[in-house]
Structure formats: C-alpha cells, structure tokens
Amino acid sequence: MAKITDRIKKPEGAEVRRLISKGRLTDNFWKYVERVSGERSLRKFLWQGLIFTLFSSFPTVVGSALRGGAYKGILGSVGQNCLIEKNVRFIVPQRIFLGDRVFIGENSSLSTMAPHGRIEIKDDVQIFRGSIFRAGQGRILIHESVFITENVVLYGHGDIEIGKYSGLGAGAKIFSGEHIFEDPSVPIMTQGGRGNKVTIGSDVHVYASAVVLSGVTIGDGAIVGAGAVVTKDVPSYSIAVGVPAKVTGKRSETKSEK
Numbered sequence: 001m002a003k004i005t006d007r008i009k010k011p012e013g014a015e016v017r018r019l020i021s022k023g024r025l026t027d028n029f030w031k032y033v034e035r036v037s038g039e040r041s042l043r044k045f046l047w048q049g050l051i052f053t054l055f056s057s058f059p060t061v062v063g064s065a066l067r068g069g070a071y072k073g074i075l076g077s078v079g080q081n082c083l084i085e086k087n088v089r090f091i092v093p094q095r096i097f098l099g100d101r102v103f104i105g106e107n108s109s110l111s112t113m114a115p116h117g118r119i120e121i122k123d124d125v126q127i128f129r130g131s132i133f134r135a136g137q138g139r140i141l142i143h144e145s146v147f148i149t150e151n152v153v154l155y156g157h158g159d160i161e162i163g164k165y166s167g168l169g170a171g172a173k174i175f176s177g178e179h180i181f182e183d184p185s186v187p188i189m190t191q192g193g194r195g196n197k198v199t200i201g202s203d204v205h206v207y208a209s210a211v212v213l214s215g216v217t218i219g220d221g222a223i224v225g226a227g228a229v230v231t232k233d234v235p236s237y238s239i240a241v242g243v244p245a246k247v248t249g250k251r252s253e254t255k256s257e258k
Contacts, residue, residue: 036048064086071084075094082104099123105127107129109133122141130150138160140154140159144164158196159197169205172208173212174211176198197215201219204222222236225241228243
C-alpha cells in the first residue's frame with residue numbers, strides 16, 4: 001500500500017507557512033518584528049519590548065496595578081483600574097482594547113497577528129490564568145461582566161462574540177474557523193481555512209472542557225454541559241450536553257432580564 005506521503009502533491013503557487021523562513025537571518029528578524037509588533041518598525045518593536053520587559057514579570061498585586069497604567073501607551077486602549085498579572089503576553093498590542101476593571105490572569109496570551117485581527121474586552125471582565133485568545137482574520141468581542149476561568153482558548157479565525165454575564169468554565173474552547181481539507185492529495189495546511197462567526201448570547205454558561213465549533217450560535221440563557229462538543233445552534237434557555245451536543249431540556253420559563 002502506498003504511503004500517504006507518496007500521494008501528496010504541492011499545489012501550484014501554494015506556500016507552506018513558516019515561522020522561520022529559508023532566508024537570511026536579517027529577513028527572519030524583520031519577519032519576527034512584524035509578527036510581534038504588527039509592522040516593520042524597529043522603534044515600536046524596541047519600545048514595546050522595553051515596557052513589557054520592565055513590567056511583565058514584576059510580582060505582587062502592586063505589579064498587577066502598575067501594568068494597567070504602563071500598558072496604556074502600548075495597547076489600543078486600557079480602561080480604569082485594570083489588573084494584569086505577571087507574564088501576560090500581548091502580540092500586536094495596538095489592536096487589543098481593554099475596558100474598565102478588566103482582570104487578566106498570569107500566563108495568559110492575547111494575540112492579533114493577522115492583519116484584521118482585533119480583541120475588544122469590555123468592562124468588568126475577568127480572565128483567569130493560562131487563557132489564550134488568538135484573533136485570526138476576525139474579531140474577538142467580549143461584552144461586560146463575562147467570567148472566564150483558567151486555560152480557556154478562543155480562536156477567532158472568524159468573529160467570536162460573547163454576551164454580557166456569560167461564563168466559560170476551565171478548559172473551554174471556542175473555534176470560529178476550520179481548515180479546508182477537500183483535496184486529499186494536497187497538504188491540509190496549504191488549502192487555507194474558512195471562518196464562521198461564533199455567537200454566545202448573554203447569561204450563557206459553558207461548563208468545563210466544552211468545545212464550541214465554527215458557525216454556532218448559543219442563545220441567551222443557555223447552558224452547555226461539561227465536555228460537550230457543540231456543532232449546531234443551541235436555542236435560548238436550553239440545556240445541551242454530549243458529543244455531539246444535543247438539547248436535553250429547558251431552563252425555567254421564568255427568565256430574568258439582564
């Protein structure tokens with residue numbers, strides 16, 4: 001039987017994506033500068049690096065408060081009374097916008113490397129340790145008073161929008177994009193991808209380790225059970241569990257207004 005590598009061909013004009021190219025060291029240096037700062041500006045790259053180096057590892061709650069002020073000149077915006085714990089990574093920070101009283105936990109990473117990527121976090125949002133937000137060609141928009149626990153992943157190749165008062169349990173993952181794999185004779189990573197918006201309504205609770213896939217809408221007040229894989233829309237005030245997730249019930253008909 002022929003190996004799969006014997007069947008794979010490289011499509012004409014396709015380029016394999018590389019973090020490090022085959023070019024000279026200087027070419028890779030500028031590629032890295034653009035990847036991290038969003039443009040080929042040595043001045044901006046060095047200034048951002050200096051501020052992050054000075055403040056990102058400063059310990060204690062004092063450091064968390066200082067970073068909220070120090071980063072105002074680097075991020076797109078930083079509201080009042082933000083707390084940013086140590087070792088939080090911002091990539092292309094000028095396209096990241098924080099509202100008032102935003103908390104970001106230690107070792108989290110927020111990245112907007114793609115040209116149209118954007119992350120907007122509104123007031124009173126809490127993001128706990130080890131969470132990863134990556135805006136691809138889309139926008140990640142988190143409305144007010146959202147609670148995000150540890151190790152949550154938001155991958156916004158398409159848009160991701162999360163409504164007010166919603167919560168994401170530890171290890172929950174939302175993917176608003178997917179690879180194209182229509183031609184088995186062509187490497188998947190050269191076929192590109194497609195993005196479809198994921199919308200999480202207000203007062204939604206997504207429990208630990210649940211996965212929400214591209215193009216899904218979860219209505220207001222819905223609950224997604226732990227470990228569920230959501231491939232289809234979930235109606236408002238429904239309870240969905242399982243792999244793939246299925247609606248198994250409804251919450252009380254008495255719906256509180258948020």
